[in-house]
Amino acid sequence: MSQWPIAELIPHAADMILLDRVVSFGDEDIETQLTIRNGGLFNLEDGSLPAWVGIELMAQSVAAYAGCQARLLGQPVELGFLLGTRNFQCNVERFPAGTELHIKALRSLQDDNGMGVFECQLSGPGIEAFARLNVFRPPQVASYLQEELPS
Structure with missing residues (x-):
């Protein structure tokens, strides 16, 4: 289990934090968990979440992975970007309220440019979802966001 609360690992705030906790993490992977609760964004x-929210759950798990790695190195948690997903598959249309979901993310590629x-998997009782997420974290995210556009 992570020694840090999820809010300290991902650059999200308040209702946009969908995960409850990090179950485990390693050099190449992470497992996170949440219980679907009523009243979220x-x-x-009926309190359920549409299955397409699974992509955001996977993306937040990847963000938590990056946050854990940053914390281990004594570095700040930085913003990253979900560029897209390939082949999102899910066997249900929604995740019922009260359901406990587990998300696993395995890093299959990372280069020096960010x-x-x-490879992500989401599972729960009778629920299986898979996707490959493409992500980008600029080496100097603050300067990347403040670059001036050419005239």
Whole structure:
């Protein structure tokens, strides 16, 4: 289990933090967990979450992986970008309220320019989802965000 609260690992705030905790993490992987609760930003009227939110759960798991790695090195948690996903597959249309979900992300590629690819799996009772996420974390994110556009 992570020694840090999830809010200290991802650059999200308040209701945008969808994960409850980091179950485990290593040099190349992470496992996170959440229980679907009523009243969230993305919940449907019955309290369930649409399956497409699984992509955000996977992305936040990747962000938590980067946050854990930064914390281990004594570095600040920095902003990253989800560039896209390939082949998102899910066997259900929604995740029911009260369901405990586990998300696993395995880093399959990362280069020195900040590009990365993660193989992700989301599971719960009768639920299986898979995707490959393409992510980007610029080496100097603050200066990257403040670059002036050419005239």
